[in-house]
Amino acid sequence: MNNATNNAIAGAAVVAAPGQPVQPAPYKKVDLKSDRPTWCPGCGDFTLLDLYFRLCERRQIPREKITTVSGIGCSSRFPYFVQAHGVHFIHGRAVALASGLSLSRPDLHVFVFSGDGDAFSIGGNHLEHAARKNIHMTLVVMDNYVYGLTKKQTSPTSPIGFKSKTDPTGAVDPPTNPMKKLIAAGATFVARTSHTNPQHALQMMERAMDHNGFSFIECLSECVEFYPGAFDAANPRKGGQFTIIEEKKNDGTPEDQKRHDPSDEAAAYKLATLPFPGVFGVFYQAKQPSKNDREQQLIDTARAAAGNAGPLASLQKTFARLK
Amino acid sequence: MNNATNNAIAGAAVVAAPGQPVQPAPYKKVDLKSDRPTWCPGCGDFTLLDLYFRLCERRQIPREKITTVSGIGCSSRFPYFVQAHGVHFIHGRAVALASGLSLSRPDLHVFVFSGDGDAFSIGGNHLEHAARKNIHMTLVVMDNYVYGLTKKQTSPTSPIGFKSKTDPTGAVDPPTNPMKKLIAAGATFVARTSHTNPQHALQMMERAMDHNGFSFIECLSECVEFYPGAFDAANPRKGGQFTIIEEKKNDGTPEDQKRHDPSDEAAAYKLATLPFPGVFGVFYQAKQPSKNDREQQLIDTARAAAGNAGPLASLQKTFARLK
Amino acid sequence: MSNTSNPNSGTAVVANAVPIKDAVIRIAGNSQDGIQTVGELLARYSGRSAQEVMSYMTIPATISGGPSIYQVRIGSDEVLSVGDEVDVLVAFYQHSYEQHIGVLRNGGVLIYDPDQVKPNLDDKRFACVGVPMTSLTIEAVGGKGRDKGKNMFLLGLIARMFDLDTVKLEAMLKDWGAKRDAGTMEATFNAFRAGYGFDIGRMGQNFRFIPNERRTGRPLVVMAGNQAMAYGLIAAGVRFGAAYPITPSSQIMEILRAELPKYGGMFLQAEDEIAAVCAAIGAGYGGRVAVTSTSGPGLSLKTEAIGWAVMAEIPLVVIDVQRGGPSTGLPTKMEQSDLNIAIFGGHGDCPRIVIAPRDVEDAFYSSIEAVDLARHYSSPVIILSDQAIGFRVEAFEEPDLDKIVREMPIDFTPRGADFKPYEDTPEGIPHHAPPGTPIANNNYPILTGLEHNEAGHPGEDPKFHSVMTAKRRRKLQKLAEKLPTPEVFGPAEGDTLLVSWGSSYGPAREAAEKSIAAGEPLSALCIRYLNPLPPGLDKIFDRFKRILVVENNDSGLYGFGQLAAILRSRYCNPRIGGINKADGLSFKVREILEAVHAQAR
Amino acid sequence: MSNTSNPNSGTAVVANAVPIKDAVIRIAGNSQDGIQTVGELLARYSGRSAQEVMSYMTIPATISGGPSIYQVRIGSDEVLSVGDEVDVLVAFYQHSYEQHIGVLRNGGVLIYDPDQVKPNLDDKRFACVGVPMTSLTIEAVGGKGRDKGKNMFLLGLIARMFDLDTVKLEAMLKDWGAKRDAGTMEATFNAFRAGYGFDIGRMGQNFRFIPNERRTGRPLVVMAGNQAMAYGLIAAGVRFGAAYPITPSSQIMEILRAELPKYGGMFLQAEDEIAAVCAAIGAGYGGRVAVTSTSGPGLSLKTEAIGWAVMAEIPLVVIDVQRGGPSTGLPTKMEQSDLNIAIFGGHGDCPRIVIAPRDVEDAFYSSIEAVDLARHYSSPVIILSDQAIGFRVEAFEEPDLDKIVREMPIDFTPRGADFKPYEDTPEGIPHHAPPGTPIANNNYPILTGLEHNEAGHPGEDPKFHSVMTAKRRRKLQKLAEKLPTPEVFGPAEGDTLLVSWGSSYGPAREAAEKSIAAGEPLSALCIRYLNPLPPGLDKIFDRFKRILVVENNDSGLYGFGQLAAILRSRYCNPRIGGINKADGLSFKVREILEAVHAQAR
Numbered sequence A, B: 001m002n003n004a005t006n007n008a009i010a011g012a013a014v015v016a017a018p019g020q021p022v023q024p025a026p027y028k029k030v031d032l033k034s035d036r037p038t039w040c041p042g043c044g045d046f047t048l049l050d051l052y053f054r055l056c057e058r059r060q061i062p063r064e065k066i067t068t069v070s071g072i073g074c075s076s077r078f079p080y081f082v083q084a085h086g087v088h089f090i091h092g093r094a095v096a097l098a099s100g101l102s103l104s105r106p107d108l109h110v111f112v113f114s115g116d117g118d119a120f121s122i123g124g125n126h127l128e129h130a131a132r133k134n135i136h137m138t139l140v141v142m143d144n145y146v147y148g149l150t151k152k153q154t155s156p157t158s159p160i161g162f163k164s165k166t167d168p169t170g171a172v173d174p175p176t177n178p179m180k181k182l183i184a185a186g187a188t189f190v191a192r193t194s195h196t197n198p199q200h201a202l203q204m205m206e207r208a209m210d211h212n213g214f215s216f217i218e219c220l221s222e223c224v225e226f227y228p229g230a231f232d233a234a235n236p237r238k239g240g241q242f243t244i245i246e247e248k249k250n251d252g253t254p255e256d257q258k259r260h261d262p263s264d265e266a267a268a269y270k271l272a273t274l275p276f277p278g279v280f281g282v283f284y285q286a287k288q289p290s291k292n293d294r295e296q297q298l299i300d301t302a303r304a305a306a307g308n309a310g311p312l313a314s315l316q317k318t319f320a321r322l323k
Numbered sequence C, D: 001m002s003n004t005s006n007p008n009s010g011t012a013v014v015a016n017a018v019p020i021k022d023a024v025i026r027i028a029g030n031s032q033d034g035i036q037t038v039g040e041l042l043a044r045y046s047g048r049s050a051q052e053v054m055s056y057m058t059i060p061a062t063i064s065g066g067p068s069i070y071q072v073r074i075g076s077d078e079v080l081s082v083g084d085e086v087d088v089l090v091a092f093y094q095h096s097y098e099q100h101i102g103v104l105r106n107g108g109v110l111i112y113d114p115d116q117v118k119p120n121l122d123d124k125r126f127a128c129v130g131v132p133m134t135s136l137t138i139e140a141v142g143g144k145g146r147d148k149g150k151n152m153f154l155l156g157l158i159a160r161m162f163d164l165d166t167v168k169l170e171a172m173l174k175d176w177g178a179k180r181d182a183g184t185m186e187a188t189f190n191a192f193r194a195g196y197g198f199d200i201g202r203m204g205q206n207f208r209f210i211p212n213e214r215r216t217g218r219p220l221v222v223m224a225g226n227q228a229m230a231y232g233l234i235a236a237g238v239r240f241g242a243a244y245p246i247t248p249s250s251q252i253m254e255i256l257r258a259e260l261p262k263y264g265g266m267f268l269q270a271e272d273e274i275a276a277v278c279a280a281i282g283a284g285y286g287g288r289v290a291v292t293s294t295s296g297p298g299l300s301l302k303t304e305a306i307g308w309a310v311m312a313e314i315p316l317v318v319i320d321v322q323r324g325g326p327s328t329g330l331p332t333k334m335e336q337s338d339l340n341i342a343i344f345g346g347h348g349d350c351p352r353i354v355i356a357p358r359d360v361e362d363a364f365y366s367s368i369e370a371v372d373l374a375r376h377y378s379s380p381v382i383i384l385s386d387q388a389i390g391f392r393v394e395a396f397e398e399p400d401l402d403k404i405v406r407e408m409p410i411d412f413t414p415r416g417a418d419f420k421p422y423e424d425t426p427e428g429i430p431h432h433a434p435p436g437t438p439i440a441n442n443n444y445p446i447l448t449g450l451e452h453n454e455a456g457h458p459g460e461d462p463k464f465h466s467v468m469t470a471k472r473r474r475k476l477q478k479l480a481e482k483l484p485t486p487e488v489f490g491p492a493e494g495d496t497l498l499v500s501w502g503s504s505y506g507p508a509r510e511a512a513e514k515s516i517a518a519g520e521p522l523s524a525l526c527i528r529y530l531n532p533l534p535p536g537l538d539k540i541f542d543r544f545k546r547i548l549v550v551e552n553n554d555s556g557l558y559g560f561g562q563l564a565a566i567l568r569s570r571y572c573n574p575r576i577g578g579i580n581k582a583d584g585l586s587f588k589v590r591e592i593l594e595a596v597h598a599q600a601r
């Protein structure tokens, strides 16, 4: 019997990479640079890319384990620009692919980079079920309130009145509220940030990465080409307001009463009802076993019940019953 | 120039049905019976069918305008059992079809009957966008917490521990909360009821029908074949509790303080966080123009700007610009 | 024949039993009567007795159940189809009798329940035996059980009639009842013994199967096609799958969901078919060969993602248990009409491997083969099974699991600095490096659905597209060269060659056998590899005046079924025609023979 | 040729201009330079001058823009392709020069900006004219504008070179600038006039198009294929559509979203392609003929719902503006590789109508025809356009809108007691009663994707499936009988027939013309109706030694492109072969001629 079959998904660790350096030299973020980004100069997505580099560098995620997944959109070009394993998948389904990848490869921390159309329009359902099941991954939606790659159509987050090629007289449909959507879906980590505050954005990415289960970050990321100025109201340098959620410290002080408890779902939802620019930070976080954990439990139980039999013995037993 | 082009979707009223009786004789619910339902004896879906008959009878919806749309599932067999216009569509897409039907035929009040798998699993995204856009229709999800037609697989509403063919040792994933989902999506009418309280269920259907925009009802409907007893805890006759939401009357009394204001979104969400069996009634209702209204507005504006020109004149004008 | 023989004696005891090689028994009742249990026990018993067996059942239209049949064909020789006609018809109800008497062969035996059925006793074509199954069961079981147990009475009756080994059968009954309470099991045995004890001497005939001479001594296993497929995947080392329930494929996911944890694997019930195939692709990218199983509508939905797997060249096994189409169609009936979408169903030039098992045993081996092909060619492989194969039970030689069962560890071998995920090699086959694989020079691969250069990055040069398109096609052309040419059953040349695929294999092959026995020999050939096609078919076709493709699908706009159209396109052989049928039912041997003659006119 | 001629004089003024019938101009720069504006203005000008015109542009790979070209071919005769070689190449940058000098014909004119480009002046094949466009524009516009306006300088330059009517051109510029501020427009005119005033006498040649003799006097309209299609739908009475953005089809939805309200209609941007087709089906059920437009990946996603429309027999128009596939493929490049999925892309036997326009003008008429076919046959109709047709601009005779434009009111005519939605008539065509239609006896129809009886209810009898499958197929077979046999261009019999479809029509036809002119005549034929195929092709094919199907797709596993494979299947004519190419670019006439000769070997 093979010990490795005790890992979620047998064999994930079977073939150790021979010759893999035990203690590879630390890498720098410039080492992660790959293709020159095809984004427009000034696009908010550049910040996210840089932050991802910084995150990897800071955490020294083993080079060969960095795995970046995306769908289709300007934002989803991300994997080409990271010198690491990556997938550029189809529109709207990055989270679905990442679900299979994460569950079959619990040794990875999969990062998904998506756009507002990719995630909330065509991909809206996959998001929700991955969140509900708490499949371990981090999803960053680079939300520019517009379809960038296809050149300015209305997106599910475009505000009413936004003039696009599919709403030449202004968008008429109330937009999706990503925070509400994800909290209601049962995501266990839900945060909001903006590319204009890289410090904050990086903090959110770090916390998301440390979270067990499905973590979600909406990061406002300006499309300078098709929706310039969209987020000025959230940008102090443009006269706007970037209000950071103050989280409860449980320090017994009276100020703490007013602070937000990220484990309070109803309170998180209430925060999400604030009008634009709203607040930034962790709206909701809950400690729950991830789907990956729960499936591992099923495996452990089943293997114990089977006396840890190997595949041949197990199948032979089944066939004996079918005679 | 044709006046009729002023209707949302030109021509919807152009060909009046010649010979259509101006004042047809009132019909009774038995007149609406069609195929004998293929449901198992005792299935909760029978109640819903009967209530729909009662609703039509009570409101005397013109016979030729009753339009019943469904996807695939036991519940979705509905249209065959109603002697009226109907569509039995594909799995998960009934709301998407109904969106096109409603928007192009604002003269109809489209009823969609769906199951928990049909609506929340494969169809989960269509629901949300129809809700967000507030497309005029009533969606009734006959929620039995299981896949009936395909014979007992886990559904998105199956509670943890429910033993099904796809979770033989009990479901492991936290279920979808339909109330949360729809409130967060921006639905303007969100209600919950059960087939075990037909009086209440009918009341919900009436209120949904009177609502302008997207109205949603989750109706618990027991699958006696694959999940008997699922809703006993909500059934007083089985020792359970059917708690009805008391709505604010704005009568200035102190009791009224404690009553639920259905226009308060955060309060509605809070109600939705109650554990099973939770409460029943209207969680949320908001007065908002429907997508149908908003599109009509666009039409009115565009037609006025075009001097109410007919199609030939309009197209000629465009072609003149293309010379 | 004695009424007093001890049903527990353990050996065949019925005197004067006529030796037979083949019997077709149809039990017609309601699905609630437990006829499926009887049928399955009979099938399993046959397997254990080294008889070949094939079964067929119908699924009632209403969810709560209703009229249903279970048909078993037991043979001492190869059983290729479930039988056009039946030798013994058991009718529980008047509707059972009326609907099914038409399939009883002249000289066959009708067993009816006189409590429920009034047959036309003037019809002397059949031996009509009234067995008051309802009342005798109630009597045997003791009032309160009503007629629950009627099925067990019938099993006993059949055991006597065909001189089955009751010790074996009772042991099987015990297994079957392992989780049932003692009272139920007592009733079960009482009913069974009452049935076995019932004197059917009036019909003048008992039977005994002569031993199967073809058997090699390996035991037979008895299972349905869906089971065979699920276990084949496990044997091949598949440890991840994802699907969404859909009839008639759900059983595959249900088995894998229950079984995989035992093997350290898991199966994901996804929110829809698109998510399922994407999750399987994710696991494929992670270094697995993963599976997604579905039926027609689900395959339509998976089209886009399968296209990505073709483009990105990711291993993936897609099982389509075909049912009647298009759209929701006939969810519980068989059809072979998804060949077009399997081969052509993707935008762009989108070559993928398509294979079809011809029976339950082949379902087991095909799923293993599919895994190997997917892995070796780094390509999606679609397996076209169908409702008939998926649901019917067959006995086949227990596979040599020692040789077959394998693990499929992820290959993390570090790659050199010259590693390119899409290198344009003569074979055209990529060997992907999953995440976790170190790459020298840190030159990591991107897998993508955009047209790409050898490094997996989108290039501006339009030449890439020509090169990569040719590479993806060439990969399958190379595979085609290695495929075995199918064998011809019957004369190597002649008037007519019957070409089958998937579940039309059995009846087509049996039609050839019958025609040979009748001295008007037809030949038969089954194509298991549908895309790419195996080599050598042209030479075989050249030796026949007519090539008739037998397939359960429509004859199409221009008169040809789906495989026939593809063969015509490839070989431009105008002698290729078809025998087609779209009524949701497998071919009867007779239908094929009649069509051959009708087309000869 | 004088430097002082007044650019405002309103008539052609350039002396000694050489009369020409055809010119191909390629402007190569960056997309940010506004070269598309110049190209489109030139195209529109040509249309207004009763010249034929065709344009072609490339889309830069980076989102912010980058190298890009715009090519215009202007002709006094029919313009069938955008031209293999160019007569005039304008190069703004060194990279423009280097990448495109290869397509300049011997004897052609290179206009380059010496501020940016250092050409090889030793290459005497071309007349090289340095025009300091950057500096002259800055000079003309006045410092601050940098070189914005360079495109307008170029327009002026070209106007002088081809002796265009500047009054007309300046009027067009005014239209174009209607919403721009006065300062910008002043700069625009300054740059334009500076360009017109620039002395290019050194190159020794100015040109003037000779009047188009084929013109009937009807004015020409100038538009891109996507526009033509959108306006065709409006003309045909379509008042509802739904789509999801995707390149290169988005423009169709954008136009309809903006325009339909004017006509009392609406267009829905759905959450994805599946929702879009379902919404269109909903409107179809409501009594409309609705449209959904998409490109390859979207068509893959719509497969299941289209199957429902086939089964339920609902009118539906699906537009697929093809791009390079499979998967995300080449989103901004052309290809003709979605024929297979259009015809075969649905599970089950799923017949639907597929047509393909051959050029921009035909895109207008095809969309009208699709609406009529969808309505008449109560069937989905897929229109296969492609990126080349969708994006390129052509001039064509203004359609006779008086005769064409129609309303399409919903038919609420009450139905009799005998009304059956799926009556099995000889023609097989249903006439659905949308909601709102009273039915005598209140016997209301259900539309369904389950196999059904004539009333639309699921039946148990397997015969329904045979009957209904045949009915759905027969409907298309009847349509096929009525389709016109395509006309052969060139000799009615001979060595080689070039068969084209969609956008390979132009180059194939021009290849035939050239070969005839060269005395080695090839014939050409274009198939617009791809499923079902029109009658009479077999007879035509019989008259040629070789039938070569010219299509922009891969030659496939067995050596044949997608249409070629279908024709071979239907006619079993081994002389059917193909000329294929998968590089994302339209055929050059030369490529076709070379392939014909190469295959002749």
Ligand SMILES: Cc1ncc(C[n+]2csc(CCOP(=O)(O)OP(=O)(O)O)c2C)c(N)n1
Residues within 6 Å of the ligand: A072, A073, A074, A075, A076, A090, A091, A114, A115, A116, A117, A118, A119, A142, A144, A146, A147, A148, A149, A150, A155, D244, D245, D246, D247, D273, D297, D298, D301, D328
């Ligand atoms: C199935 C499919 N539908 C549509 C498209 C076209 N498409 C590409 S990106 C995109 C949306 C881009 O918007 P978003 O997701 O917000 O990303 P952004 O470009 O704004 O970063 C669309 C509709 C596609 N590639 N595939």
Ligand SMILES: Cc1ncc(C[n+]2csc(CCOP(=O)(O)OP(=O)(O)O)c2C)c(N)n1
Residues within 6 Å of the ligand: B072, B073, B074, B075, B076, B090, B091, B114, B115, B116, B117, B118, B119, B142, B144, B146, B147, B148, B149, B150, B155, C244, C245, C246, C247, C273, C297, C298, C301, C328
């Ligand atoms: C595309 C597609 N996928 C799957 C199915 C199979 N299927 C039919 S009904 C159903 C789910 C039924 O569950 P639910 O929606 O809860 O309805 P219920 O039967 O419980 O009323 C499924 C998965 C299908 N018909 N089509």
Ligand code: SF4
Residues within 6 Å of the ligand: A038, A039, A040, A042, A043, A044, A045, A074, A075, A144, A148, A149, A222, A223, A224, A225, A226, D063, D064
């Ligand atoms: S179009 Fe917008 S989102 Fe895309 S790269 Fe440019 S600025 Fe960024």
Ligand code: SF4
Residues within 6 Å of the ligand: B038, B039, B040, B042, B043, B044, B045, B074, B075, B144, B148, B149, B222, B223, B224, B225, B226, C063, C064
């Ligand atoms: S299976 Fe369940 S949901 Fe379906 S009809 Fe029977 S009781 Fe109702």
Ligand SMILES: [Mg+2]
Residues within 6 Å of the ligand: A073, A115, A116, A117, A142, A143, A144, A145, A146, A147, A148, A155
């Ligand atoms: Mg966006």
Ligand SMILES: [Mg+2]
Residues within 6 Å of the ligand: B073, B115, B116, B117, B142, B143, B144, B145, B146, B147, B148, B155
């Ligand atoms: Mg259900």
